[in-house]
Amino acid sequence: MKMNLIRKAGFLLVCATMVAAGNGTAQNVQRTSQGIKCATQGMDVNVEFYSPSIVRVYKTPSQKSCNKESLVIVKTPESTPVSFGEKGKNVTLSSRLIQVEVNPETGGIHFFDSSGQRLLTDKDYGTQFTPFNDAGVPSFNVRQAFLLDKDEVIYGLGQQQTGKVNQRNQKLFLRNQNMSICIPFIHSVKGYALYWDNYSPTTFLDNPQEMSFDSEVGDCADYYFIYGGNADGVIAGVRELTGQAPLYPLWTLGFWQCRERYKSPDELCEVVDKYRELKVPLDGIIQDWQYWGCNENWNSMKFQNPRYINKMGDPEYMKFLPNGEDRNANYGTPRIKSPKEMIDYVHKQNAHIMISVWASFGPWTEMYQKMDSLKALLHFETWPPKAGVKPYDPFNPTARDMYWAEMKKNIFDLGMDGWWLDSTEPDHLEIKDKDFDTPTYLGSFRRVHNAFPLMSNKGVYEHQRATTSDKRVFLLTRSSFLGQQRYASHSWSGDVVSTWEVMKKQLAAGLNYSLCGIPYWNTDLGGFFAWKYNNNVHNIAYHELHVRWYQWGAFQPIMRSHNSSPVAVEIYQFGKKGDWAYDALEKYTHLRYRLLPYLYSTSWEVTNKAGSIIRPLMMDFPKDKKVLEMDTEYMFGRNFLVRPVTDSLYTWQDDKQNGYQKNMNKIGKTDVYLPAGAQWIDFWTGKSLKGGQTIQREVPIDIMPVYVRAGSILPWGPAVQYSTEKKWDNLTLRIYPGADAEFTLYEDEFDNYNYEKGAYTTIAMKWNDKDRTLTINDRQGNYKGMLKNRKFNIIIVEPGKGCGDGDATTFDQSVSYRGKRVDLKL
Template identity: 70%
Template structure:
């Protein structure tokens, strides 16, 4: 009997009594249980869309508690059937068939379309010693359709969007975020719930996960029907994403590193002087001083406490640094003054905090006293620094208590949790035998960043509801969105090839259901350009990467010393690099109402900001493996320019500029199923074709889907400088469309109690009317009346980043319709 026929048998047997048996399988409240291959197997529906499969050796039953899964099984209406060694169970959405002899499991939709096969005899348990504890290497194989396209696996640096025909070691490290989750273009997701280093293999014979250690084989099948549905399932399983403060969506400036409070504050002052928008500044490492004092979580570098010359504190000065030759009195003398100065300039500050401690720190000794340090080589090398054990709840309490006392209580706004893989050098197998609170480091390795971020998030939430948590972190795991965690792609080198690879990496990461991701704009290591900020070839790369940054969820410029990448390092107004950077910074701020509303869709509706084209155009086969462009929210098609078009690139020489009047072009594919308007010109194009778009240095190809309604904010110096009482609302005609404008108090958790408003805009293409719906909800200080400047894009109407004149509508919260 074929698998397809099996499901028709299941449908025919749908009226069987719930207590009936099917072959050797027994019915449970949530599904089926049976034995095969010497394994106890349970199939359990968590919801009509989500099925857990759990397998354990009959001789070694165990009780598994998942780290990322927070969903509990719900009561699901199920139908049972089968016969002849095959048992079936079905919800209203998913049908599951099990072969009680081979252990094979087949997942299908209710129409009988097979989604995924758990391979016959595809589960293997190989005994192994795990740090003195009997355990297993665990392998699980699946069968995919030959033409099926799959995504996910976190953030990999392969440059590929499709994860077919790959062999990857999933072990978190700098630049590689490893999540054993695949997302199929067929509309389902598969999460292998194991945190040990795992080899993912896909070849024509099978797809498999081979984990170094585990007591069970445990996975979740998530049926979404669409990519959005799959992501909604991931969020249901692992937690929804909270809102970030509005200011976090502005521009962030960072450098490795600002070496004194004066240096950091001068950057903020310079941006304000130049009237270039800025919301965030970041204090990277070594504010604590030397490597032996690594991550003390205290300002003990003498430059941060006005102790230059004090013999006690001078011992903390980082290696190779000397006291200022002039001995000049600092303007900003302490860390508290630094934080206060940033706030007075209407900006916010983030600080780098690591998952490890140097031997001079109090935290090192406190963690050591409770057995919460890992004994292996981490960054910085040869300094005696050791990672801490975030799986230990007491260690997490100590970690936060020190952060709160020494930084949060001073007014620190956000946290950069660096090296959350953690960094690990000279790797030996015995390093993974290190004991953690939950077992060997081997058994929990990939969950380290999840638990580290969760610890800080939960503690800050307990401390206050008046300040939203914002975490920047270098590593991640499934479910990290639930803890206000934003990942970036690691310390990538500044090359065009690396920039290109980041696009595909971000698309796959987003398809794991984690919405906030970004990159070091311009790349981190500029050694390709001799670390020379005056290298014109580097200018071109940085500008193009920066332009792309406008269309990343978080926009943050960062680079390794000695290169500094503040806008004024790229010349002055009138120089092409400076002008392009300023132009795109202002565009980012104009897009804040659109982006904040999209963030609300992420929080309230399991939405995504980075949307690989398969999410909106799954019916167009040409987009399935396209890794050069994506949707930013539901309106903008973004195609970063990832090739040098105007300068020579030579690592040993300064770049040489070509004639920039000779405008180059790049190809852009416009997906079928929609018409598209060029963001910069308003010209209209049909979908299903490739167009060549001219790209002068200040133009990155951006197209807007016909039917889009996009609110544009005012020109501001920081996100909350002006209220949104006079928004420009652009309608991009060609199809019906709608958009929901979201507003709240910007930086607290009152929205969780309903303190927010929404206004729905709806465009009727046939009637050429825009309906502005009734305002719903309320919050303290909300706008009761305002103006909307309605602009219909196209024809002679201006487009691009320049404000346009349209029809002014006064709005007091009541619905109205505008004819255009």
């Protein structure tokens, strides 16, 4: 009877191990060690468990092979026990965490948690392959549709400028460009994520009928289902699949000053001098573009601008003078006469320096000629226009080798500390469809477009790691793709316009980016283009915007002030001590440095436990429905609730965009929602407030609402001028009572990769709120130069005590700690 039914169904038994449907009809299904293969609807479907919580689904047109090697995925399938069965016509596969049902007739796939709760559906007949000629290579447009719950909230898709946290009910064209980082990845409030492994321009669509990814070119439909149970679990799964984030050096967490651009070594070094003179903390200064000279010499990766090498007036070098600069200007005798001297001077001032390197080359450069000979230039127009500049092909391993070799020889060997990899989308001007036919090492540019930043960052990171272990890699880059965290890559939100409306959008952009599992992100403080303020740093309305944006920056993973020429945004451009803008900027710079022990320990959690620094409220309060789409506040680490002020309260502008000041004594207010499920303590006042309510918080110009979750231990660092000026041998521990608390203080050598070999220490602390007991556990680990003895000053926060940005003068208790457990009754 069974054989008759098989013949009637018209299916072929492909192996001895067969999965039978419940009605007795055997389907054309082959069982593999950790999944199945089946042929249906003109395509071959593969389902494979990569782990108990990760499933790969891989579909190809029938009889079409696809030897794909993912650029994103680093995990190989681990041995995972999988049970197989039947449910009606469907084949079932189950690990200990998730269940998968495959309909061999329609190609539809259902994903469930271990309790049988449906999570996601790959729609019946939802996979489409449309033949497509990709620059002469037969391929396909690939579309995959899914079914979500009606009210399901999803996040992710990279960094979009829509101002929305919830990515439902919209259509987005995912092609990387300035300010838009496009990642075909969704993170559901139901505790799962979906990554569509395709690098070509892709249309994301969500409507009441379905959600879909529609990619311009691909040989297969290839996606990964990641189940985490909650948001932290999802992000842990993403890092497991795509790579962990290495630890940045401590100095990167301090304050960075930048401008488009410092035009000479003297100008750059004078900024460092001024900060040290004013005693405003600074850890980094950034050299932007054109140290190489004119546009034709774009990104030569050499200091050829005559002002940088003391060659003004020398005909051999004057040809490199940047476009528009006065050839006859008399700058006098420079104090700093070479790039090496500039870098050394910055280091002597206990600061670090980062430099801009682009993903393109001008026709005068040696790299242009070398890349062209290698056929590793992409021949379409990029920034700057009409200069003959072309992007390079980072998909070519030899091109990546050449790229680093030039960086190392001409810049890194001088002592450079970090890299600003700009325009890694790359910039694409006068876009034409035929531009995407441009060949790369891995096929058409269309096929790999969105992975350009991933591969460009990969080349620099891997080569610097191979060169030295003494200096941790730090890459600041304008574009990104899934998995880029493994390359020590930090993205910012691009060249955004300086307006209140744009500032508001950045928070939603950053929250969604973080929920893609990439932990390091920031935004230009004050915005980049100050056009709406007549490019006038003295415009008082611009002062208010810059101050509010800057305050928010103290609670971003990287704190970097940057703006477009002619606006200069160093602190002294905003007045002097006693002026409200200057004082507010100074206050939050100092505050940033007091938070370094907390932030560095949180960064270790990112590296060691797949943690997150920017945490949308849904991560910590998933049961509070009010926070699921909240785009006005977030958690900074697990303890701080941050509510940036994104409205003008103290200035106004006339129709000519001139700014005027209002009455500063009339204090404005802003709404703050305190999530349910916790008690909250006002960081500035120590006042305790119940969760689950919206309050109106007074926000004088120097106050941004910050709350600490009751049940927190906050290590309060010393007042310093740079991150390593003082050892952490006399830390204050602020205890925020109202619930039990835990915190682990992490320390190492603050640079180099010895931590990967176990050279670090952790000190776990626990607060028992009922017994009012603080336990400081045994120190674990060791490293060269570690503190063997230190003092902890403990203070229990309450109104007027241990709150705000100042130092306490009295403590509840102080203890000398020598690495052994201490129990303190408070």
